[in-house]
Amino acid sequence: xxxENFNDLIYLxxxxxxxxxxxxxxxxxxxxxxxxxxxxGLEERLNTRLLTRTTRSVAPTEAGDNLIKSVAPMMADIEKxxxxxxxxxxxxxGNIRITAxxxxxxxxxxxxxxxxxxxxxxxxxxxxxxxTLTDIVSGRFDAGVRLGxxxxxxMVAVRIGPDWKMVAVAAPEYLQKNGIPATPYxxxxxxxxxxxxxxxxxxxxxxxxxxxxxxxxxxxxxxxxNHLASRIDAVLAGMGIAFVPxxxxxxxIASGELQTVLDDWCExxxxxxxxxxxxxxxxxxxxxxIEAIKYKG
Numbered sequence: 001x002x003x004e005n006f007n008d009l010i011y012l013x014x015x016x017x018x019x020x021x022x023x024x025x026x027x028x029x030x031x032x033x034x035x036x037x038x039x040x041g042l043e044e045r046l047n048t049r050l051l052t053r054t055t056r057s058v059a060p061t062e063a064g065d066n067l068i069k070s071v072a073p074m075m076a077d078i079e080k081x082x083x084x085x086x087x088x089x090x091x092x093x094g095n096i097r098i099t100a101x102x103x104x105x106x107x108x109x110x111x112x113x114x115x116x117x118x119x120x121x122x123x124x125x126x127x128x129x130x131x132t133l134t135d136i137v138s139g140r141f142d143a144g145v146r147l148g149x150x151x152x153x154x155m156v157a158v159r160i161g162p163d164w165k166m167v168a169v170a171a172p173e174y175l176q177k178n179g180i181p182a183t184p185y186x187x188x189x190x191x192x193x194x195x196x197x198x199x200x201x202x203x204x205x206x207x208x209x210x211x212x213x214x215x216x217x218x219x220x221x222x223x224x225x226n227h228l229a230s231r232i233d234a235v236l237a238g239m240g241i242a243f244v245p246x247x248x249x250x251x252x253i254a255s256g257e258l259q260t261v262l263d264d265w266c267e268x269x270x271x272x273x274x275x276x277x278x279x280x281x282x283x284x285x286x287x288x289x290i291e292a293i294k295y296k297g
Contacts, residue, residue, distance in 0.1 A: 008042040011035055012050060013072050016060045017140065092285040093122035098274075100145035101131045102228055103245050108161035108272045109145050112293040119292075123285045131198040131226070136276070142286060143276040151275045159295040161271035166207070167246045168266065169258040171238040180261055181241075184208045184217045191240035192219035196226040206243045208265040219243075271295070 014024040015035070025032040043050050050064030060068055100109050105127060117125055128134075128141070136144045151157050168187075181187050184206065195204040203224065205216040221240050225231050232249060235242035236257060246266075252258040260266075274293060282290075 005042060005045065008038045009067075009071050010075060011038050012042060012064070013068055013075065015039065015051065015058055016064065016068050019057050019059060021058060091122055092120055092283070092288050094283050094285045095124045095126065096143075096286060096289060097126045097128065097141045098143050098145065099128040099130050099134045099136060099139065099141045102129050103248065104145045104272045105129055107164070107245065107247055109274075109293070112160060113289075116289060116292040120285065120288060123289075125289075143274050145272050145274055148270050148273045151273060154278060155275040156278045157273040157275045158290055159271065160274050160293045161295055162297050163268040163271055165246050165266050165268040166243055167249065167253075167260050168206070168241055168243050168262045169235055169249055169253065169260050170241040171236060171257065172259050174238045174240065175259060175261070184215060184262060184265055187217055187219045187241065190219075190221075192221040193231050193234050193240045193242040194219060194221050194224040195231065195243075196224055198226060204243075208262065209267045210265045 011024070011028065011030075014028055015021055018024040018027065021032050021035055025035045028035065039051060048063045049061050050067065052059050052061055098109070110127070113125060113127075117123065128139075133146070133150060134141070134144060136142075145160070148157060148159070168181075174191075178190060181190060187206065192206075196202075197204050203218070205218050208215050208217065219241075223231075223234050223239060225234070228244065228248060231242045231244060232252075234240065235244075235249075236252060241261065249258055253260060274290065
């Protein structure tokens with residue numbers, strides 16, 4: 001009885017986690033029909049309906065939810081025991097899931113991870129690009145990457161990158177036509193290329209600081225994006241002033257395509273941090289990852 005139900009229970013947990021047969025089948029590496037057949041077989045053997053299926057979603061029944069809550073921790077313990085066995089053989093392995101924003105991934109995390117994944121071929125790393133303040137616990141991520149100021153106090157935070165700063169930039173032709181702002185408040189008289197915040201849906205208030213004084217300025221303009229590359233493309237086209245990470249436009253500044261403004265109001269701040277739950281038990285693979293990407297500057 002146990003042997004024939006074991007894989008089916010794993011399938012049930014994944015379907016419930018993904019709320020979708022399609023996504024669960026993709027993650028498990030099986031066909032959707034085979035997955036559906038396994039779940040139906042498990043329900044028939046237990047004589048209990050475990051999942052409620054609609055045309056758009058899948059959710060556990062009360063009985064299914066109770067079963068998942070009982071067996072999922074045990075499945076996790078078995079997986080940890082197997083991983084520990086390979087860890088003890090000095091061959092770290094397993095899966096690591098990390099969520100990070102697009103700039104954090106491209107500027108800091110991915111350059112650090114390239115040599116790590118090449119050094120440990122048995123470690124599988126999944127990177128989810130998400131600019132929202134993702135709950136890594138409910139999202140079943142092992143870790144996330146954010147600026148230090150955004151990390152909850154109950155998390156362990158490990159710095160992985162150097163200081164960096166945001167810069168206000170515009171094309172020279174735009175500034176020749178519209179003038180150069182002398183203070184952040186004068187941005188209200190300019191066509192600013194805005195950013196929609198992914199978490200709350202509001203517009204980002206540009207954050208400046210000078211000699212310890214921090215201010216936020218609400219700006220206005222013709223264009224609003226929620227994607228960094230689009231804002232850079234628009235500012236290169238002379239459509240206004242943008243506020244972006246300095247490293248993303250450094251080559252355009254060096255070539256003269258873009259010009260910085262309000263330099264004395266754009267001070268650096270601490271870089272990105274990897275964060276994870278303080279109560280998390282680490283595998284050797286996760287410990288190796290932390291050591292590999294920890295900031296050593």
